Amino acid sequence: MKFLHTADWHIGQLFHEYDRSYEHQQFLNWLVETLVAEKIEVLLISGDIFDSSNPSAASVRMFYRFLNEATTALPDLQIIITAGNHDSAARLEAPKPLLESSNVHIIGMVEKDAAGNIDFEKLLIKIHDASGAIKALCLAIPFLRMGDYPAIADCANPYTEGVTALYQDAFDYAQQYNTDNQPIIAMGHLHTLQAEITDLDKTERLIMGGVECISATAFHPDIKYVALGHIHKAQKIGGKEHIRYSGSPLPMSFSEIHYKHQVIVFDLDQEISDLKAIEIPVSVPLQRIPHQHQPLHEVIYLLEQLPVVDSNPENLPYLQVRVLLDGPEPALRHKIETVLAGKPVRLAKIDAQYPASTKEAQELITAEKLNELQPIDVFGKVYQSRYHSEVPSEIMQLFQQVAEEVNQTAG
Incomplete structure (x- = not known):
């Protein structure tokens, strides 16, 4: 049988x-x-x-x-x-x-x-x-x-x-x-x-x-x-x-x-x-641009090279965009979606990678040590662990301003 x-x-x-x-x-x-x-x-x-x-x-x-x-x-x-x-x-x-x-x-x-x-x-x-x-x-x-x-x-x-x-x-x-x-x-x-x-x-x-x-x-x-x-x-x-x-x-x-x-x-x-x-035949392929993480300006250039064509929306490839960032990029998705307008792909995932973490960022913080930290210290460590770089001065100033306003409201 x-x-x-x-x-x-x-x-x-x-x-x-x-x-x-x-x-x-x-x-x-x-x-x-x-x-x-x-x-x-x-x-x-x-x-x-x-x-x-x-x-x-x-x-x-x-x-x-x-x-x-x-x-x-x-x-x-x-x-x-x-x-x-x-x-x-x-x-x-x-x-x-x-x-x-x-x-x-x-x-x-x-x-x-x-x-x-x-x-x-x-x-x-x-x-x-x-x-x-x-x-x-x-x-x-x-x-x-x-x-x-x-x-x-x-x-x-x-x-x-x-x-x-x-x-x-x-x-x-x-x-x-x-x-x-x-x-x-x-x-x-x-x-x-x-x-x-x-x-x-x-x-x-x-x-x-x-x-x-x-x-x-x-x-x-x-x-x-x-x-x-x-x-x-x-x-x-x-x-x-x-x-x-x-x-x-x-x-x-x-x-x-x-x-x-x-x-x-x-x-x-x-x-x-x-x-x-x-x-099994693939009806909707997966696509990566680029194959390895690259800086945002290079990724944008590669995406711009995609042709603008009329295609069946049901079988357009799913696209994963890989980008290497130095820090937060609040408008990242908007920038990528803008350059992909009319392109024969469907943006499925943005895979952002940051510089390698440092030993200091990987330091284990005990409960006792956490109690000793001020909010600005916690913010700095969280930022460091996520983006593997120091908090930019303008963002740190904004955080301090918000923290002061919260303290005044609480008081």
């Missing part, structure tokens, strides 16, 4: 406040064409279908329109969808009653019985061939929140050991019903050990509290393929060809400017074969 693995669509995401509906629709159109061209029989979508737990009506329509178009083009296509951390598990599962008679399976949550035992039957998807015979079993594990995985007493890391135990228990459950020795695959939406992450992955990991990493050894060696989501860079894990992140189909930050976004295709009989990556 032929499989396609994808994840982290993030439908509804804004890229630096720009709507990405056009890009997502282009990807989904391409995906339907690829499913047909590759004669895919099973589509695996490993979480983060939407960018928000409360997606817009337009985002939901786009997703279900894709499901309709894919299953219309390939009536025997089986689709297995698991929830990611950005998805609402309950909202994603809401249409399940309408899909029970179809080959679309949505797993949003880990259900338990009254005694707290995981209902592994609902996490086990039987994959059939065209004749209806079971050809493989899929452990469709969604993003695991606290309380989803087993609580392991007296362990060093409750999360990693709990998640590992859940995957082992799910595999053992599948083996009980695997009388014909069908191959087993697994899905997951998690952060694995040694995964190479993007800038956005780093930010999200901080927001989530630094969620622990799962070792590749958490997946039983007899699992033939592990379809992962959550990390946006396509990669294999633990040196294993069969444990993979497909990566996001669209670039999620400017750190991905040189990434090859892709889906993974493979054949599965008793073993994996013909595994390959198929590159």
Whole structure:
């Protein structure tokens, strides 16, 4: 049977406040064409279908329109969808009653019985061939929140050991019903050990509290393929060809400017074969001017060289401007937007860099020392830490004037 693995669509995401509906629709159109061209029989979508737990009506329509178009083009296509951390598990599962008679399976949550035992039957998807015979079993594990995985007493890391135990228990459950020795695959939406992450992955990991990493050894060696989501860079894990992140189909930050976004295709009989990556066409490119930070006057000159042309506003490149500054530049954005008027780009981000910090600016200030500092001293240190230069005299005079007025008002 032929499989396609994808994840982290993030439908509804804004890229630096720009709507990405056009890009997502282009990807989904391409995906339907690829499913047909590759004669895919099973589509695996490993979480983060939407960018928000409360997606817009337009985002939901786009997703279900894709499901309709894919299953219309390939009536025997089986689709297995698991929830990611950005998805609402309950909202994603809401249409399940309408899909029970179809080959679309949505797993949003880990259900338990009254005694707290995981209902592994609902996490086990039987994959059939065209004749209806079971050809493989899929452990469709969604993003695991606290309380989803087993609580392991007296362990060093409750999360990693709990998640590992859940995957082992799910595999053992599948083996009980695997009388014909069908191959087993697994899905997951998690952060694995040694995964190479993007800038956005780093930010999200901080927001989530630094969620622990799962070792590749958490997946039983007899699992033939592990379809992962959550990390946006396509990669294999633990040196294993069969444990993979497909990566996001669209670039999620400017750190991905040189990434090859892709889906993974493979054949599965008793073993994996013909595994390959198929590159996703870029509908809206990322652009940097300049490639390295340069002084503002040089950046302005480079931006002026861009042609003025009539272009489709939906596929204009997203532009990151990199500029080297000596200090504050209050009119920076206005200056850049002015020179870009009519240019065939969309200004997404201004990346301002300042001279290297000094040792003095990096000095740790204790609570006791902070109490000894006057407001003007604090202002000077904050300015130094941000701009790596002394406060200009005119700005210091303005600050002193404001501080005096505040003191007079307080008195």
